[in-house]
Amino acid sequence: xxxxxxxxxxxxRPPWYLRLPAHLLLAAGGVFFxxxxxxxxxxxxxxxDQTMRYPDSLQSAxxxxxxxxxxxxKTCDVVLERRVAPAPxxxxxxxxxxxxxxxxxxxHPFGKDVWDRxxxxxxxxxxxxxxxVEPGMNVLADDVNRFDPAAGILRxxxxxxxxxTLVRHIDPVAEGDELWVVREWRAEDxxxxxxxxxxxxxxxxWDVVAKSQLQKTVRVIPENYPVALRRVHFVRCLxxxxxxxxxxxxxxxxxxxxxxxxxxFLEFKGRDLIFGITLATMxxxxxxxxxxxxxxxxxxxxxxxxxxxxxxxWCGSAFFIFLLRQFYLGLPKDLLDAARIDGCTELEIxxxxxxxxxxxxxxxxxxxxxxxxxxxxxxxLIYLNHEAxxxxxxxxxxxxxxxxxxPWHLLMAxxxxxxxxxxxxFFCTMRTFIRGIxxxxxxx
Amino acid sequence: xxxxxxxxxxxxxxxxxxxxxxxxxxGYPFFAAFYFSFCDFPPLLKPMFIGTxxxxxxxxxxxxxxxxxxxxxxxxxAIPFGVFVALSLALLLSARIRGQTFYRxxxxxxxxxxxxxxxxxxxxxFNPKFGIFNxxxxxxxxxxxxxxxxxxRLSADGGPLVHPAAVLLLVGPVxxxxxxxxxxxxxxxxxxxxxxxxxxxxxxxxxxxxxxxxLCWLLPEDMRKLHSPGWLADGTSFPSVVKFAPxxxxxxxxxxxxxxxxxxxxxxxxxxxxxxxxxxxAADIDGASWWDKTRHITLPMxxxxxxFNVVMAIIGTFQVFTEPYIMTRGGPEDKTRxxxxxxxxxxxxxxxxxxxxxxxxFLFLLIVGLTMLAFQISxxxxxxxxx
Numbered sequence: 069x070x071x072x073x074x075x076x077x078x079x080x081r082p083p084w085y086l087r088l089p090a091h092l093l094l095a096a097g098g099v100f101f102x103x104x105x106x107x108x109x110x111x112x113x114x115x116x117d118q119t120m121r122y123p124d125s126l127q128s129a130x131x132x133x134x135x136x137x138x139x140x141x142k143t144c145d146v147v148l149e150r151r152v153a154p155a156p157x158x159x160x161x162x163x164x165x166x167x168x169x170x171x172x173x174x175x176h177p178f179g180k181d182v183w184d185r186x187x188x189x190x191x192x193x194x195x196x197x198x199x200x201v202e203p204g205m206n207v208l209a210d211d212v213n214r215f216d217p218a219a220g221i222l223r224x225x226x227x228x229x230x231x232x233t234l235v236r237h238i239d240p241v242a243e244g245d246e247l248w249v250v251r252e253w254r255a256e257d258x259x260x261x262x263x264x265x266x267x268x269x270x271x272x273x274w275d276v277v278a279k280s281q282l283q284k285t286v287r288v289i290p291e292n293y294p295v296a297l298r299r300v301h302f303v304r305c306l307x308x309x310x311x312x313x314x315x316x317x318x319x320x321x322x323x324x325x326x327x328x329x330x331x332x333f334l335e336f337k338g339r340d341l342i343f344g345i346t347l348a349t350m351x352x353x354x355x356x357x358x359x360x361x362x363x364x365x366x367x368x369x370x371x372x373x374x375x376x377x378x379x380x381x382w383c384g385s386a387f388f389i390f391l392l393r394q395f396y397l398g399l400p401k402d403l404l405d406a407a408r409i410d411g412c413t414e415l416e417i418x419x420x421x422x423x424x425x426x427x428x429x430x431x432x433x434x435x436x437x438x439x440x441x442x443x444x445x446x447x448x449l450i451y452l453n454h455e456a457x458x459x460x461x462x463x464x465x466x467x468x469x470x471x472x473x474x475p476w477h478l479l480m481a482x483x484x485x486x487x488x489x490x491x492x493x494f495f496c497t498m499r500t501f502i503r504g505i506x507x508x509x510x511x512x
Numbered sequence: 513x514x515x516x517x518x519x520x521x522x523x524x525x526x527x528x529x530x531x532x533x534x535x536x537x538x539g540y541p542f543f544a545a546f547y548f549s550f551c552d553f554p555p556l557l558k559p560m561f562i563g564t565x566x567x568x569x570x571x572x573x574x575x576x577x578x579x580x581x582x583x584x585x586x587x588x589x590a591i592p593f594g595v596f597v598a599l600s601l602a603l604l605l606s607a608r609i610r611g612q613t614f615y616r617x618x619x620x621x622x623x624x625x626x627x628x629x630x631x632x633x634x635x636x637x638f639n640p641k642f643g644i645f646n647x648x649x650x651x652x653x654x655x656x657x658x659x660x661x662x663x664x665r666l667s668a669d670g671g672p673l674v675h676p677a678a679v680l681l682l683v684g685p686v687x688x689x690x691x692x693x694x695x696x697x698x699x700x701x702x703x704x705x706x707x708x709x710x711x712x713x714x715x716x717x718x719x720x721x722x723x724x725x726x727l728c729w730l731l732p733e734d735m736r737k738l739h740s741p742g743w744l745a746d747g748t749s750f751p752s753v754v755k756f757a758p759x760x761x762x763x764x765x766x767x768x769x770x771x772x773x774x775x776x777x778x779x780x781x782x783x784x785x786x787x788x789x790x791x792x793x794a795a796d797i798d799g800a801s802w803w804d805k806t807r808h809i810t811l812p813m814x815x816x817x818x819x820f821n822v823v824m825a826i827i828g829t830f831q832v833f834t835e836p837y838i839m840t841r842g843g844p845e846d847k848t849r850x851x852x853x854x855x856x857x858x859x860x861x862x863x864x865x866x867x868x869x870x871x872x873x874f875l876f877l878l879i880v881g882l883t884m885l886a887f888q889i890s891x892x893x894x895x896x897x898x899x
Contacts, residue, residue, distance in 0.1 A: 081608045085709035086802070090607045097601065098618045104771065105621065107644045108633050122642060129647050323529045330526025336519050342527065342534070349538050353831050353879055355855045356872040359865055360541035360548065383533030414522055443626035445834045450860065461628040465838055468632055476636050483629040490624040505775070506782035 106130070112296070112481035113288045115253075117147065119476040134287035137250045139273045145287070146250035152210060152238070152276060153247065160238040160247075161209040162276065163222055166231045168202050173226035206235055208249060208276065238276050246279040289477070296481035304456065305463040312377055312459060313441045319381035320388060320437045321430055327384045328392035329418045333404060343393075350386050354446070362450060376451040377444075381437075388433045391507055395429040396422060432504035435497055439490060460486050548869035555863045566870035576871065578846045579854040585758050586850070587829045590769050594825055595818065598773045602780035603806065616781070619774035631838035634768040638743035646740050653739045656724055664725035684718025687711040747844035759847040761840060768835065776821050783817040784810065815894040819886065826882050830875060851875050 082090070107130065111119060114132035123129035137146045152160055201207055207222075209215030214223045215232065222232040241247055251274040297303075331343050365376040399422065407417045423430065445461045452458060458466065464486060468479055494501060524531070549566055551559035570576055605616055625633070637645045657666060663678040688711050728735045734751050737760075741750075746760035758766060791809045800808070811818075833852040836842065842849035842857075851871065859868035 082802070083705050085705040087607070087609045088709065089712075090604055090609055091611075094604055094609075094611075094615045097604075098615060101622055101771065101774065102618050103644065103648075104633055104637055105625070107637065108629075111636065119642060123644075123647055126647070126651070129644055327527050327530040330523055330530075334519065334523040334526055336523030339523060339527075342531070345534065346530070349534070351827070351880065351883065352538065352542055353827065353852075353872075353876055355831060355833075355852050356545050356876045357538060357541035358855075359859045359869055359872065360544035361537060362859075363544075363865070364536070364541070380533060380537045383529040383537065389530065414526070439624070443628075445626075445628050446856075461626055464628050464632065468838070476639075476642075479632055480636065483632055487625045487629050490626070491621065494621075494624050502778075502782075505778050 108480045108487075109484055111476055112292055112478075112484050113290065114292075114477050115287050115289050116475065116477055118287070132287040132289065134253065134285050135250065136283040136285050137275065137277045137281065139250070139252060139275045139277075143283075144273070145253040145285070146277075146282075147253045148282075149249040149251050149274070151246055151248050152208070160211075160276070161215045161217065162206050162235040162238065163209050163215050163232040164204055164206060164235055165201060165222055166203050166233065169224065169228065169230065170201070173224045173228060206274070207232075241278045241280070247276055248279055248282070250275060250277050250282070292477050292481045293485065296478040297485060299478055300460070300463045300467045300482045301455075301458070302460075302482070302485065305458050305460045308374075308457055309442060309459045309461075312374060313438050315374075315378040316381040316441045317434050317437045319378060319383075320385050321434045323382050323384040324388040324392050324433060325423065325426075325430060326418065328389050328396055329414070329422060331389065332393045332396035333417075333422075334414065346386050347390060350390075358446075358450070365451065371451055372453050372457075374452075374457065377447050385437075388437070392426070392429055392433065395426055395507075399425055428500065428503055429507070431497070431500045432507065435493070435500055436504060438493075442490060545869045545872055548866050549873045550870075551866045553865040553869075555865070559866065562866070566867050567874075569867060570870055570874060575846060575849070576851075576854060579842075579849040579851050581756075582762065582847060582849060583830060583832075583851045585756060586762055586766065586832070587826070589758055590766050590829050591822065591825045593766065593770060594773050594776065595822055597770055598776035598821065599780060599818070601773065601777040602784060603810070605777060605781055606784045616778065620778055621774070622772045623775040625772075627834040628838060630768065630772065631835045634764070634771070634835075635744065635839050638764045638768075640740065640742045640745065643743075645743070649741075650739055660721050660724045660728070663721060664728075666725065666728045681718050681721060684714045688715040744840050744848075745844060747847040759844075761844055761848045765832075765835060765839070765848060776825075779821060780814060780817055783814045787813045812895040815890070816896055819890045819894050822886050822890075823883050826886065827879055830879050830882075 081087075110130040115134065118128075118132035118134075135146050135148060136143055139146070207213075209222055209232075212225050215221070215234070216223070217234055220231050220233065221229050223229045238247065331339060331346075361376075362371070365371055368375075370376050370379075403421050403425075404417060407421050412420065443461065444459070445465070448459045448462045449465075452462060455463075455466070464479070464482055467482065548559055550561055550563060552562045552565070553559040601619060605612060605619065622630070637643045640646060660666060663675050663681055665675065690711065731751055731753065737750070741760050743764040744761045749755070749757040749759050750763060751757055787810060791813070792805055795805050795809060831852045832850045833856065836848045836850050837853055837856070840848045842853055852875070855868050855871050855875070858864045858871065
């Protein structure tokens with residue numbers, strides 16, 4: 069933050085052997101403070117299966133990995149679906165059945181090793197297995213769905229036997245290599261509905277490939293973002309949040325402006341007493357007033373509407389009234405007297421003299437109120453009960469709890485979008501920010 | 513008289529909205545909560561006065577006692593940690609070294625992240641299987657194991673605990689003795705800076721190594737767990753020998769709290785800028801060290817802000833709600849059921865409005881008491897310029 073840079077704290081510049089540890093400590097701290105944010109963005113760009121895997125290196129913790137393979141002559145992104153282990157006595161084949169059958173009649177397309185590796189695959193997705201395998205499709209004949217090459221008969225797990233033609237043998241691979249069933253992967257698989265997998269989709273290209281033939285790639289999935297935003301009903305919630313923010317920011321700013329003027333420049337009986345009470349109220353924790361205020365709003369019939377969240381803000385906020393009053397008192401009093409002599413009413417003085425002079429303080433209040441409203445969770449949680457009214461924080465939480473916190477890539481994408489406006493706002497209004505923080509500190 | 517009346521009317525007209533708020537949204541609820549706390553208040557019925565029944569229940573309710581214990585333990589760790597970390601951070605950030613603007617922005621950024629996002633993000637970070645925290649922690653612990661293993665046997669399965677190589681660790685204290693020994697103190701400190709730096713590094717490494725080995729020897733189970741803790745899902749306390757130590761889940765929330773400590777640090781920093789440079793210059797002439805200047809100039813000069821931040825931290829920690837609500841819902845075994853969450857549950861889940869009000873008032877009195885304690889303690893230590 070640039071303008072805190074000036075002062076020469078501690079006199080002279082420290083020697084290098086003090087600067088170096090200071091740098092090291094700051095860098096270590098910086099990693100702790102920055103890494104979560106980097107990790108948030110990194111996760112938001114990963115494919116689902118990569119968020120469900122213990123990262124074997126730091127690089128793979130941040131970058132989603134994937135595989136590319138050649139299927140039918142063209143290179144495409146694939147998912148490793150299942151490891152196959154052909155033995156000389158039980159050879160594996162790729163065959164084409166001559167009659168249609170339900171995919172469910174074959175072996176479960178995921179072996180145990182795949183369940184272990186990708187625990188996210190959910191059983192409902194396997195309903196897809198009821199898709200029919202048409203003649204002409206390739207299927208894998210393994211040690212359960214046996215193929216007899218001499219007779220041209222494929223014996224399914226279900227017990228049915230049908231004739232099939234051999235496409236090719238799967239040759240055993242060299243020692244140390246592995247054979248994998250790979251299936252084409254598409255970026256839209258990132259949606260949880262698609263379970264981030266090819267889910268045994270029989271319509272997708274697949275093949276059995278030696279692991280040594282696969283190429284490792286980095287998978288960056290910006291498609292997570294639109295999916296995530298759709299899932300949290302982003303546009304609707306954004307509008308709700310902005311609606312609330314606008315009303316609250318306007319309310320707090322305008323009312324605090326007026327009220328602080330009353331406390332700063334007008335003299336009347338009981339003013340200082342009321343101001344003292346105002347300061348004291350800042351000590352009252354929110355949980356104490358939360359319940360009666362809720363009951364009050366319930367009696368008004370306001371629960372389930374936005375009103376409880378913004379109406380009170382038009383009555384001012386103790387902290388900002390206090391800050392603004394302090395700021396007002398620092399303004400030159402002569403201006404006020406001059407305006408009074410010119411016959412201005414108090415409202416005119418406020419509007420024409422004080423407000424233009426206190427623009428920085430007002431901007432600070434508007435900014436901090438905006439931040440507070442944007443981030444607020446408990447308020448909306450208590451008062452909003454209809455999904456169409458949800459603010460972003462509520463919607464994000466609802467999305468998270470509804471899925472038991474599984475689709476981390478989508479949650480992190482939505483979180484990134486939710487936090488980004490505040491960070492951008494911070495960089496655009498750094499000056500106001502710093503002044504505001506300095507002012508809050510003055511209080512002590 | 514007439515003018516005074518007019519002034520009063522104008523004045524009250526200006527603060528009218530605030531008077532409404534003071535009465536309707538603050539005063540009434542404040543006292544109503546007090547009244548409700550002595551009532552049985554079933555939903556949709558009128559409150560019925562039942563005396564101190566709610567408070568009596570509060571004393572015997574095991575869930576409340578657990579949640580109070582959790583909150584107090586959390587406060588006992590989070591407040592001193594927060595103040596210490598924020599203060600050290602502010603001192604570091606105020607040092608005249610390059611890149612401070614960047615560091616300041618980095619340390620402030622987490623404060624901008626909405627609490628719902630903070631909660632979700634840290635849930636993901638603390639994911640025992642796939643989270644980055646355990647990845648990094650595991651890496652660090654392996655490095656520490658390997659390094660300490662050079663000097664000590666870390667496993668407790670017989671054999672000598674100390675390697676012959678542990679003798680090497682004597683180098684550290686000896687180096688430090690040489691560097692900081694009285695015979696060097698007389699010469700200009702900058703001349704032997706490099707040597708001192710090296711000695712300090714060796715000393716720090718020695719201390720860390722010995723400490724790690726001792727911990728592995730005394731708390732083998734805890735140290736094994738530290739390689740990959742279950743965090744939010746683990747309700748056992750760490751270190752397990754200390755009865756009132758925070759549980760792993762609570763540690764996770766404490767660590768998470770440290771993440772947004774930047775706001776406090778920046779407030780300190782703003783105040784640090786106001787310390788008159790002349791004081792430091794005078795101290796420099798007197799030959800004061802960095803520590804002397806910190807102890808006798810910086811800390812007294814910013815002590816009002818320290819008090820302010822402590823009070824804010826007290827008020828804040830006793831109201832922690834969003835993070836545990838989203839991350840753990842109070843579990844495991846109520847080990848993260850903070851009082852604010854207990855109030856929320858009693859009021860809005862179980863509809864025990866009277867009981868919830870009693871707890872809320874208890875919380876209020878606790879906060880007031882602790883704040884007053886802070887002011888009382890601070891009386892002797894806080895220095896107000898111009899007073």
